[in-house]
Amino acid sequence: APSIQRSDYTPLAWNVDGVDLHFALDPAATVVTSRLRCSRNTQIAPAPLRLLGEDLEVLGLTVDGVEAAPGLVTQGEGWLEIALEGRSAEVGIVTRINPQSNTSLSGLYVSRGGFFTQCEAEGFRRITWFPDRPDAMTRFTVTLEADAASCPVLLSNGNLIEQGPLAGGRHYARWEDPFPKPSYLFALVAAKLVALERRVTTASGREVLLQVWVEEGNLDRTEHAMDSLIHSMRWDEEVFGLELDLDRFMIVAVSDFNMGAMENKGLNIFNAKYVLAKPDTATDVDYEHIESVVAHEYFHNWTGNRVTCRDWFQLTLKEGLTVFRDQQFSADMLAVAAGDAGAASARAVKRIDDVRVLRAVQFAEDAGPMAHPIRPDSYQEINNFYTATVYEKGAEVIRMLHTLLGAEGFRNGMDLYFSYHDGQAVTCDDFVDCMAEANGHDLDQFMRWYSQAGTPHVKAAGAYDAASRSYTLMLSQHTPPTPGQTDKQPLLIPVAVGLIGPDGRDLPLRLEGENHAGVTTRVLELSEVEQSFRFLDVAVEPVPSVLRGFSAPVILDLAEDDARLAFRMAHDTDAFNRWDAAQRFAERVILVLTADAAAGRTLAVPADFVAAFRALLNDAALDPAFRAQAMTLPSEGYLIERMQPADPAPLRVALMHLMRALGTHLADDWLALCRTLEVTGPYRYHPTDAGRRALGNLALKYLAAAGVPEGLAWAQAQFARFGNMTEGVGALAALVQSASPAREAALGAFHARYRDDALVLDKWFALQAGAWRWDATAAPVLERVRALMVDPAFSLANPNKVYALLGSFFRANPAEFHAADGSGYAFWADQVIALDARNPQVAARMARSLENWQRFTPALQALIRVQLERVAGATGLSPDVTEIVEKALA
Ligand code: HT7
Ligand code: ZN
Numbered sequence: 001a002p003s004i005q006r007s008d009y010t011p012l013a014w015n016v017d018g019v020d021l022h023f024a025l026d027p028a029a030t031v032v033t034s035r036l037r038c039s040r041n042t043q044i045a046p047a048p049l050r051l052l053g054e055d056l057e058v059l060g061l062t063v064d065g066v067e068a069a070p071g072l073v074t075q076g077e078g079w080l081e082i083a084l085e086g087r088s089a090e091v092g093i094v095t096r097i098n099p100q101s102n103t104s105l106s107g108l109y110v111s112r113g114g115f116f117t118q119c120e121a122e123g124f125r126r127i128t129w130f131p132d133r134p135d136a137m138t139r140f141t142v143t144l145e146a147d148a149a150s151c152p153v154l155l156s157n158g159n160l161i162e163q164g165p166l167a168g169g170r171h172y173a174r175w176e177d178p179f180p181k182p183s184y185l186f187a188l189v190a191a192k193l194v195a196l197e198r199r200v201t202t203a204s205g206r207e208v209l210l211q212v213w214v215e216e217g218n219l220d221r222t223e224h225a226m227d228s229l230i231h232s233m234r235w236d237e238e239v240f241g242l243e244l245d246l247d248r249f250m251i252v253a254v255s256d257f258n259m260g261a262m263e264n265k266g267l268n269i270f271n272a273k274y275v276l277a278k279p280d281t282a283t284d285v286d287y288e289h290i291e292s293v294v295a296h297e298y299f300h301n302w303t304g305n306r307v308t309c310r311d312w313f314q315l316t317l318k319e320g321l322t323v324f325r326d327q328q329f330s331a332d333m334l335a336v337a338a339g340d341a342g343a344a345s346a347r348a349v350k351r352i353d354d355v356r357v358l359r360a361v362q363f364a365e366d367a368g369p370m371a372h373p374i375r376p377d378s379y380q381e382i383n384n385f386y387t388a389t390v391y392e393k394g395a396e397v398i399r400m401l402h403t404l405l406g407a408e409g410f411r412n413g414m415d416l417y418f419s420y421h422d423g424q425a426v427t428c429d430d431f432v433d434c435m436a437e438a439n440g441h442d443l444d445q446f447m448r449w450y451s452q453a454g455t456p457h458v459k460a461a462g463a464y465d466a467a468s469r470s471y472t473l474m475l476s477q478h479t480p481p482t483p484g485q486t487d488k489q490p491l492l493i494p495v496a497v498g499l500i501g502p503d504g505r506d507l508p509l510r511l512e513g514e515n516h517a518g519v520t521t522r523v524l525e526l527s528e529v530e531q532s533f534r535f536l537d538v539a540v541e542p543v544p545s546v547l548r549g550f551s552a553p554v555i556l557d558l559a560e561d562d563a564r565l566a567f568r569m570a571h572d573t574d575a576f577n578r579w580d581a582a583q584r585f586a587e588r589v590i591l592v593l594t595a596d597a598a599a600g601r602t603l604a605v606p607a608d609f610v611a612a613f614r615a616l617l618n619d620a621a622l623d624p625a626f627r628a629q630a631m632t633l634p635s636e637g638y639l640i641e642r643m644q645p646a647d648p649a650p651l652r653v654a655l656m657h658l659m660r661a662l663g664t665h666l667a668d669d670w671l672a673l674c675r676t677l678e679v680t681g682p683y684r685y686h687p688t689d690a691g692r693r694a695l696g697n698l699a700l701k702y703l704a705a706a707g708v709p710e711g712l713a714w715a716q717a718q719f720a721r722f723g724n725m726t727e728g729v730g731a732l733a734a735l736v737q738s739a740s741p742a743r744e745a746a747l748g749a750f751h752a753r754y755r756d757d758a759l760v761l762d763k764w765f766a767l768q769a770g771a772w773r774w775d776a777t778a779a780p781v782l783e784r785v786r787a788l789m790v791d792p793a794f795s796l797a798n799p800n801k802v803y804a805l806l807g808s809f810f811r812a813n814p815a816e817f818h819a820a821d822g823s824g825y826a827f828w829a830d831q832v833i834a835l836d837a838r839n840p841q842v843a844a845r846m847a848r849s850l851e852n853w854q855r856f857t858p859a860l861q862a863l864i865r866v867q868l869e870r871v872a873g874a875t876g877l878s879p880d881v882t883e884i885v886e887k888a889l890a
Contacts (some may be wrong), residue, residue, distance in 0.1 A: 001882050003378045006313040013047035014038045014084065016131060016138040017848025020738050025146040025190050027100040027110050031059070032128045036091040038084060046076070048081040049091065052122075056105075058129070062092035080129055095128050097407060102126070103797060106383075111256040113150055116269060118262060121312055121382045124183035134309045135425035137180040144190055147170040153213065157181070157265045159247060166239040177265055179245070181422065182308055187264030189213070189252050196222040200230055203237040208244055212275065221276035224287055224685065225251060228294035235295070235329050241415055242302045251275060251294070255758065258799050258841045259386070260367040263295050263300035270297070273759055273800060279724040281760050284690035286725070291333065296326040307418065310425045316374040316450075317428045319386075320394020324402070327354055327395060334687045338623075345623040347685050348549075348575030354627045355550045355576070358396065360638040362388035363555070366455045367641065368852040369887040370481035375428050375450040380573040380883040389453075396553035397449045401432075403523060403551055404446075404496045405439050412438040445492045445527060453482040456491055458526065459557040464541040471499060471538040472511075473546075475553075476530040483890070493526040493531050496551035496574075499535065499542035504571030510536045521548050521574065543567060560584070561682045566612040575626060582616065582630045585609055586658075593654035598647060603654065605661040617669050624677065625691025628698050629835070633658065636814050646855045652815030656705070656772060663706025670699040671710055683724040688724070697730030704738035705774065709871035713741050719746050724819040726826040728828060729763055736767050739775040761793050762804035769808035772815070781816040782823055796835060799842050808829055810849035817849075818856065822863035825850070829867040832881060833874045840878030847871065847884040865889075 022033040039047055052358045063082065074081045082091060102109040107126025108117050109127065117123065125132040142156040149169040154163070158177030195211040197217060202208060210229055212222040225519050230253065236242040246266045257271035274293040277286055303325060304318035308355075331350045335343035365371065365388050373383070374394040391822050402410045413435035421430060428450050436443040456479040463472050471661045475495060479488035498521045499507045505521035512534040524533050543564060547556045560568075560581075568581035596603050616622070616630050633655065641648040664668065677696040679689045698716070703711020714735040722728035730751055747768065754760035769785050785805060788794055794801050810817055810828060817824040828850060836843035853864040853873050871877070872885040 001380045001879055003380045004382075006375070006377050009311050009313075011041060011044055011750050012131060012133075012136055013041055013044060014049040014131070015041055016136055018139045018141070019130075019140045020143075021128070021543065022143045023145060023188065023190075024423055025115050025144060025151065027115075028098055028116075030097050030108065032095050032097065034093045034095075036093070036130070037088070038091060039088045040084070040086070041587075042087070048083045049089075050131060051080045051082070051093075052125040052132040053077060053080060053095075053129040054078055054122075054126045055097070056126070056129065057096040058093065059096055060092070060094040064090050065092070078125070081384045087525055093129050097127065101401060104841065105256055105258050105799070105839060106841065107830050108188070109256070111193075112255050114144070114189065114193070115151065115252075115757065116189055116191070116252075116254045116256075117187050117264075117714075118269065119186050119264070120184040120262060121386075122184075124186055124644065127186075130183050132183050134182040134184055134311065137308070137423070137425060139180050140177045140186060141174065142176075142186075142188065143172060143174045145170055146190045150192060150302065153191055153193045153211070155187075155189040155252065155267055157185070157187055157249060157267050171748055174337075179264050179265060179306070180424065181305065185263070185265045185305055185308075186678045187262070187267045187269055189254075189267065189269065191252075192216075193252065194219055195250075196226050196719060198226055198230065200233070201231070202243045203245055204853045206247075208246065209248040210698060211248070214252060214272070214275065215253075218272075218276050220254065220297065221278045221281065222299060224277045224282075224619075225270075225275045225290055225294055228291040229298060231291070231333060232295040232298040232329060233672070235301060235332065236302070236325075238300070239328070239332075240325075240411065242418075244301065245306070249298075249448070251297075255800070256798055258839070261297045261299040265301070265305050268297045270294075271800065273762070276759060276858050280502055281725055281757060283726040283729055283763075284685060284693060287685040288330070288690070292326045292330045295329045296322055299329070301327045302418070306423065307421045308425045308549075310427050312385070313375055313377070314366075314427050315385060316390045316394035316397075317426070317431055319391045320374060320661070321431070323391050323395035324398035328401075337687050342623055342688070345626050345789060348579070349623070349625045349629055349687075349691070351549060351576050352579050354362055354392070354395075356638075357637070358388070358392045358553060360635050360641075362392045362553070363455050364483070364637065364641050364852055365389055366393070366453060367480075368855075369483055369890060370848070370851055370884070371453040371485075373451050373453045373485075376450075380845070381879045383880055384883050393553050399778045400449070400494050400552055401435055401446070403496070404525070405435060405441060405490075409441075410435070424851075445490075448489055448491050452479060452488055452491065453485055454479045454488065454803050456488075456508075456552075457493065457553045457557055458493060458547070458552070460544065460546045461559070462542075462544045464538065466541070469536070471535045471542055471544075473497060473524070473533045473535070474530070475526045475545060477526060477788075478529075483887070490527060490529050492554045492672065495524045495546060496521055496548035497533075498522070498545040498548055498572075498574060498577075499522055499538065500545055500568070500571060500573070501540055501542055504573075506573050507538060507540075507542055512536055523551060526877055544573055545572050545577045547577070547580075549576045552582075556792065562588070562606065562608055566608060569612050569630075570615055579626070579630050581650060582612070583634050586638065586827040587634050587642060590633065590651070590654050590658060591642065593657055594639075594643065594647070594651045597650035597657070603657045605665075610662065610665050614666055614669060617673060620676075623691055624695040625687060628691065628694040631698060637811065640855065641852075644855075645857045647857050647860075648814035648818040649820065656774065659705040660707075661706075663708055663711070665703035667703065667706065667708045667711070670703050671708075671714070674714055693726045693730065693839055697726070697734065700731060700734035701737060704734040704740065707739060712738065712742065716742055719749075725760070725763075729767075733767055736771050737774065755793070758793070758798075758800070762800050765794065765801065765804040766808040766812075769805050770812040772813075780819060780823070781809065781813060782819065782827060787826070796831075797838060799839070802835065802842055802846065806846055807849075810846060818860055820859070822866070825864050825867040829870045832871050833877075836874070836878050836881050837876070840880035843878065843882035844884050847881050851884060851888045 018037040024031040099108045104122040144154040154173035156175035163173040193213040253272040253275040261270040319773040334346040338346035416438040417434040510517035565585040573576040677692045715731045719731035
């Protein structure tokens, strides 16, 4: 398949200064009339106006009101060029589209009787012919016309300027967006919805209207999204001096949506999953996700919309920066709610969550056939590049700038960025140049983070010299080769370091050549392949704590024995590194158990690990949320990346053995802990309560895994009387992840209670698809997944259902998916092919579950190859899935 190169960028030959769109909405035949006011870009050589389009039926094409002569128009696959004359021209185009048959959920589509759009990245060209690229910024006026009974609400970007009835039971509304924007930020909604409304005053004293639009029965689930929006607005005013620039800001929930949400100007469209919450249906984690997704989309209004991307290679310009901003926002929200005493721990818990995702998903991506820099050099299908690398590693790169420049320096860089580039479509270089200029800091070497793929390894080794009372830390870096990029240059890596004394307290740090002492965490700038840093006045041999707060997205290689890990697990004053010590210790234990299981040896859990674990469990001074993080074992996905070769079956045996051992040996401690964690009073989404619930649910998981009768009874009792979804799903998860016969009854009861609630049923599907076989006589999970696919609540047409059932099986259940008979792989190929026919974006996401197939044992690889080749050879395969399987097989 052809690939698009970043180096091929050329500016637009014609600007579109304004566009009037008229939609005569009809499910099977919507007519879109567009008038483009074009002006020639006199900076470059004359060229035709180039429009892009896909699946459009053209009913008419005019230039300056006259039907376009055939000689003026040239057409190719997906494009159309009009040889316009002079300096300006008005182009009129009428197209007909069929929203009802649009199953890709890109462009204009129908969901539950309403019309919705999704235009990022290239959906607008499925609505009408247009220069559908992000540097074509245009003022939009949009008129919507629809049936008044089925679509009483008509929304688009900006301000409502006119509305009224029409003949034949139809009505119309006209919207005008005062800000020029690229077509990917266009949106319309025409549906039967109701709104929660609030009026708030911005920092500069303007009153603005906020609306959260949902189906009528969901109005009681909108308050948290609204609160999150208001908190986001306040935070952006306070932290970045950025205010909402419109008189009205709308959020709309839709049930069928490919991703999380979309930041269309003034009209954010959300997957209902990231809007709707009430205590009975949403968990603490759902509340947390809603808050961060609402914030993320809101923050895009400045970082993405006011200043946008020149081309899609610059995607991380808006996504990395906006993820960083939403992570900072969530951390601040948690810290404020936790109060002064709990703020540091609350921030660490958030950081741990973010790093867990990065390590499990992005590190794997960076080590596989899809590895790419945060600013890729080429792509075949842009939808495949909404990746953990562009988003999460992109956010880490922004975080490193924040670390290197400080909060104030970073803010100065942001202010300069907006002062130079407001209203423009720019590049990542433009952003980093502003950071450099505002701080007088040379960031040339730092730019390599934008062009180099792969996760760097940082090796750290320390040496104490008692005679000179000095401690030397040797740091070196190495980035392994990635596809198409064998030579790697050294990066500028901020490495935050502390030295812990034998009493568990941090030592004051003084670097050789510097006078100031006193700080206990110091950011070292590693810029060479190898560098030494010498600390002076070190009274005793310290234990180093390296990469505190996960100061860079790297793999740290630091030789530490069990005793040292246990010491840091108990004492590291950096909460992130304390958690990381527990993870490293657990990883070591699990990988030894896995090797023993593979070799048929007896499995034994080291007593010092159990002791260190018990100490964490019983440390009442530690925040429950942190304890829950520290006692959650590394994910199977992450562990698979750490095995060579990966063999999911013995890994599962090892994990089950370890969970059972920790449940059995610490049964009394877990039960005692459960008794201290009860949360009284009505449900509130609050980090203190959420932490207690998370720890309580984790305790139940260990107890249920071990089959401890009191633990199972506790889970059953909690399930029988749960007052909020966190407790309900926590108890259900514990029962499902056990050999207890109560599991089926609980699943049945849950289904009966929520049979009409699609979002809650997603949890039910996911739990079953992700279940381990604690009962050795149980049938393979694939059988259950197949059965659930014919459940009336399941549909391949709904992305949430696909992610919940198939996604959970492919990604969250490696031992079952990678069954030795290859049945999981054949099922995977069947589903990818079936999905691809209706929704290539979703199919490609599912296809990615096997991209790192070369990590597995030769026997599994042979089975996977057959299915990858089967998918690659399927007729009519989309470019989306083609790119994934071709790269995997390359
Ligand atoms: N900027 C949004 C991206 C998005 C998207 C991309 C491709 C296909 C469907 C999509 N829906 C939303 C989401 C965000 O990062 O805020
Ligand atoms: Zn985003």
